[in-house]
Amino acid sequence: MKNLLILFCLLITSTLTFGQIEKGQLHGSFQSDFQYYNEDSIIGATVPAEQIGLNSYANFNYMLGNFSAGIRYEGYLPTLNGYDSRYDGVGIPYKYISYKKDELEVVVGSFYEQFGNGLVLRAYEEKNLGYDNAFEGVKVKYNPINGIYLKGLISKQRSFWEFSDGIIRGIDGEVSINELFKKMDESKFVISIGGSFVSKFQDDNDHPFYNLPENVSASAGRLNLTAGKINFSTEYAYKINDPSSDNGYIYKPGEALIVNTSYSQKGLGVFLSAKRVDNMSYRLDRDATLANLNINYIPDITKAHAYSLAAMYPYATQLNGEFGFQCEVNYLFKKKSTLGGKYGTRLSINFSSVYSIDKEAVEVEDLDSLVIGQKGTDGYTSEFFKIGDELFYQDLNIEISKKVNKKIKGKIIYQNQIYNNSVIHGAGDWHGKIHAHIGIIDVTYKIKSRNTIRFEIQELYTKDQYGEWVSGLIEYNIPNWFFTVMDQYNYGNSDSEKKVHYPKVSIGYKKGTNRIQIGYGKQREGVMCIGGVCRNVPAANGLTLSITSSF
Amino acid sequence: MKNIIRLFSIFIILSVILSCDKINKPYTKPVPPVPGNQKVLVEEFTGHRCTNCPDAHEQLHQLIETYGDSLIIPIAMHYGFFAQPLGSTYPPDYKSDAGDMLGDFYDAENEGLPTGMVNRIKKGSSPLISHDSWATYVDSILRTSSKINIEISNSFNATSRELNATIKSTFLTDFNTNLKLVVVITEDSLISPQADGANIVADYVHMHMLRVSITDTWGELIVLGSIAAEEELEKSYTYTLDVAWGEKNCMIVAYIYDETTGEVIQAEQTSVIE
Numbered sequence: 001m002k003n004l005l006i007l008f009c010l011l012i013t014s015t016l017t018f019g020q021i022e023k024g025q026l027h028g029s030f031q032s033d034f035q036y037y038n039e040d041s042i043i044g045a046t047v048p049a050e051q052i053g054l055n056s057y058a059n060f061n062y063m064l065g066n067f068s069a070g071i072r073y074e075g076y077l078p079t080l081n082g083y084d085s086r087y088d089g090v091g092i093p094y095k096y097i098s099y100k101k102d103e104l105e106v107v108v109g110s111f112y113e114q115f116g117n118g119l120v121l122r123a124y125e126e127k128n129l130g131y132d133n134a135f136e137g138v139k140v141k142y143n144p145i146n147g148i149y150l151k152g153l154i155s156k157q158r159s160f161w162e163f164s165d166g167i168i169r170g171i172d173g174e175v176s177i178n179e180l181f182k183k184m185d186e187s188k189f190v191i192s193i194g195g196s197f198v199s200k201f202q203d204d205n206d207h208p209f210y211n212l213p214e215n216v217s218a219s220a221g222r223l224n225l226t227a228g229k230i231n232f233s234t235e236y237a238y239k240i241n242d243p244s245s246d247n248g249y250i251y252k253p254g255e256a257l258i259v260n261t262s263y264s265q266k267g268l269g270v271f272l273s274a275k276r277v278d279n280m281s282y283r284l285d286r287d288a289t290l291a292n293l294n295i296n297y298i299p300d301i302t303k304a305h306a307y308s309l310a311a312m313y314p315y316a317t318q319l320n321g322e323f324g325f326q327c328e329v330n331y332l333f334k335k336k337s338t339l340g341g342k343y344g345t346r347l348s349i350n351f352s353s354v355y356s357i358d359k360e361a362v363e364v365e366d367l368d369s370l371v372i373g374q375k376g377t378d379g380y381t382s383e384f385f386k387i388g389d390e391l392f393y394q395d396l397n398i399e400i401s402k403k404v405n406k407k408i409k410g411k412i413i414y415q416n417q418i419y420n421n422s423v424i425h426g427a428g429d430w431h432g433k434i435h436a437h438i439g440i441i442d443v444t445y446k447i448k449s450r451n452t453i454r455f456e457i458q459e460l461y462t463k464d465q466y467g468e469w470v471s472g473l474i475e476y477n478i479p480n481w482f483f484t485v486m487d488q489y490n491y492g493n494s495d496s497e498k499k500v501h502y503p504k505v506s507i508g509y510k511k512g513t514n515r516i517q518i519g520y521g522k523q524r525e526g527v528m529c530i531g532g533v534c535r536n537v538p539a540a541n542g543l544t545l546s547i548t549s550s551f
Numbered sequence: 552m553k554n555i556i557r558l559f560s561i562f563i564i565l566s567v568i569l570s571c572d573k574i575n576k577p578y579t580k581p582v583p584p585v586p587g588n589q590k591v592l593v594e595e596f597t598g599h600r601c602t603n604c605p606d607a608h609e610q611l612h613q614l615i616e617t618y619g620d621s622l623i624i625p626i627a628m629h630y631g632f633f634a635q636p637l638g639s640t641y642p643p644d645y646k647s648d649a650g651d652m653l654g655d656f657y658d659a660e661n662e663g664l665p666t667g668m669v670n671r672i673k674k675g676s677s678p679l680i681s682h683d684s685w686a687t688y689v690d691s692i693l694r695t696s697s698k699i700n701i702e703i704s705n706s707f708n709a710t711s712r713e714l715n716a717t718i719k720s721t722f723l724t725d726f727n728t729n730l731k732l733v734v735v736i737t738e739d740s741l742i743s744p745q746a747d748g749a750n751i752v753a754d755y756v757h758m759h760m761l762r763v764s765i766t767d768t769w770g771e772l773i774v775l776g777s778i779a780a781e782e783e784l785e786k787s788y789t790y791t792l793d794v795a796w797g798e799k800n801c802m803i804v805a806y807i808y809d810e811t812t813g814e815v816i817q818a819e820q821t822s823v824i825e
Contacts, residue, residue: 084661085658085661086661086662086677162675162676169570197570199570199571201570205687206687206690206691207686207687208580208582208617208686208687208689208690209579209580209582209613209617209686210578210579210580211574211577211578211579211580212574213572213573213574214572215570215571215572216571216572217570217571240571240572240573241572241573241574243578244683245681245682245683248606249683251574251578286683287680287681287683287684288681289662289663289666289681290663376578376579377578420749422602422748422749422750423749426602426603429600429637431746431749431750431751536631536632536633536660538632
């Protein structure tokens with residue numbers, strides 16, 4: 001990899017030298033999040049030995065004609081509270097060089113990639129979640145004729161500051177019928193089909209108990225159809241035997257199916273989707289845990305919430321089996337109608353529901369009985385279209401957005417949520433389902449041009465787990481500056497010592513692409529569970545400083 | 552151009568042909584006998600509020616069933632957030648000073664529970680290993696030749712609850728490193744609630760629970776620099792057992808590790824009461 005870095009530097013140097021011949025472009029971005037910690041016995045916040053945390057990232061991408069190269073510096077000195085401390089350290093874990101010649105594009109080094117919806121392969125990074133499963137190897141894209149797109153890759157995968165022992169191989173092809181056949185070029189029917197094949201290799205390390213597959217493949221087929229205002233897309237994925245920590249070392253093949261349908265016209269949008277997932281965890285290390293070394297990604301089928309109390313109980317896809325549905329209707333009441341008023345009114349209703357899948361026990365010879373999920377067996381059988389009995393998650397969300405007059409606009413949201421804490425959260429802090437009602441009012445008042453004040457009030461009503469919460473926020477914006485004051489209060493906690501306020505204040509300055517934000521406040525404790533492992537994210541109290549910039 | 556297409560086609564076909572290992576039944580295989588003189592220390596970080604920890608307990612149980620309780624030396628350290636007492640749901644506090652120190656040192660809370668160590672052999676930069684990987688390490692270690700033999704002799708006074716333990720170490724090969732001896736007490740068969748998946752098992756039997764480290768948590772230095780093969784060392788310790796501990800279920804666990812690598816070389820255990 002050092003050679004790649006040297007080559008990157010040479011590229012830039014050579015362009016500076018011969019800059020008159022062909023000018024290259026250098027783009028970059030920088031993000032640094034700093035926190036100084038205070039002890040807070042009320043919320044259980046402690047101070048690490050270093051007293052501070054710092055996550056920093058800097059991207060530099062250089063382009064010269066058909067060539068491009070880039071690096072990303074990362075520094076965790078040490079890792080911020082809530083992030084995996086295995087990132088502690090500094091270095092340049094991401095670096096690549098690529099070029100494109102006619103129909104062929106080659107990338108060597110680090111890269112991200114997604115096949116279809118990601119059911120069998122998706123590498124991506126989300127720094128704010130501490131997630132990065134970049135590939136490290138060779139990727140080729142080839143476009144032999146118009147309408148046919150091929151990709152191939154062979155790589156290792158990032159695991160904090162190291163790379164996986166295993167290797168991933170993958171190919172993907174997509175055919176755009178409309179591009180391929182000239183007669184279809186003008187058609188209102190838009191059709192594309194695609195397919196992926198991925199295989200991972202990991203040594204079985206002479207496992208003493210099990211005959212393990214060293215090469216595990218997963219394949220997927222997809223279809224996308226658009227006919228005027230209607231869109232239909234689907235993808236089905238199949239994975240062969242892949243005993244792992246995630247599935248409890250069972251040998252049953254995995255499957256996933258996603259179906260999305262939408263209809264849209266001016267003022268109306270309807271979206272329907274369904275998803276079935278069965279044993280589809282797919283990692284480059286069969287014993288990897290938490291967010292480490294995931295090869296694939298199963299998209300969520302529930303609404304992602306932006307407001308803090310609405311997002312207090314977020315759903316996480318259950319890779320070992322789930323059957324989910326989602327329906328969303330967006331409607332615009334026209335201007336000057338009874339419900340639309342002077343500026344129109346937007347109504348959005350979203351409903352999602354996720355259940356377990358049917359699982360039937362299989363015979364286990366040693367035990368001479370029928371068992372579900374016994375290690376070293378097929379685990380279970382499952383009827384594809386049979387929904388299981390257990391509700392994992394249900395969410396009804398009704399949102400009305402309206403501009404009242406030139407000065408005032410706002411949103412009112414009601415949410416009804418059922419969250420199966422035992423299954424989704426997986427931590428032994430509270431057992432059972434949490435039934436919550438959430439109400440949100442968000443009002444923005446425009447004092448004058450580029451000078452606004454926003455008020456946000458949220459309440460979460462439940463008798464379960466921590467009980468009721470209320471949250472308030474005031475945000476004041478003037479050109480280049482913003483000021484925020486907020487508080488979350490767990491007033492309904494049955495433990496009087498835990499009826500705690502979580503206040504936060506922050507001031508931000510932004511000019512062009514530079515942004516600096518300073519804040520002070522408290523962050524509540526939480527537990528993160530992925531697969532069969534849970535990690536506690538401790539409470540924090542302290543001063544934060546964030547700087548972002550790009551050029 | 553045709554060459555590129557051909558190459559790409561060959562790549563695709565090879566990938567498809569070479570990249571699938573369909574395993575036929577039986578999925579399991581018999582475990583060949585192991586020599587029996589090398590033992591292995593399996594330390595797990597666990598907690599009664601950890602819903603997935605029973606899977607790790609089951610894994611440890613399977614190892615003991617497979618290789619025998621004389622070869623597998625288990626220690627269960629109840630550690631961190633998931634070991635905190637919680638009202639009447641999870642009342643007992645099974646944490647220990649030694650377990651807390653080791654958990655903090657190896658950053659087990661960050662790694663997530665359940666997790667554990669097999670002779671503290673490092674995988675990458677950390678000895679923490681997912682419980683499903685323990686078997687591979689255990690089997691590999693048990694097939695090596697023992698470099699140290701540990702014998703524990705002990706006596707227990709039921710009235711004063713005083714325990715006397717003598718650890719005799721016989722070195723079977725030359726060592727040119729610092730070696731440390733750790734002696735701890737574990738307790739079996741404590742019955743109290745344990746989270747297990749979506750359920751709470753009210754009468755869960757907790758095993759191999761670390762109670763105390765009789766030596767310093769990081770042990771006592773017994774070899775400074777080097778020691779020759781066939782030499783013997785004896786160390787004696789006295790400790791008064793807590794009245795809350797059931798002496799009949801208590802074990803003395805002794806292990807020797809290399810101070811430089813941190814890896815455990817040999818371990819042994821015996822009951823407080825024969």
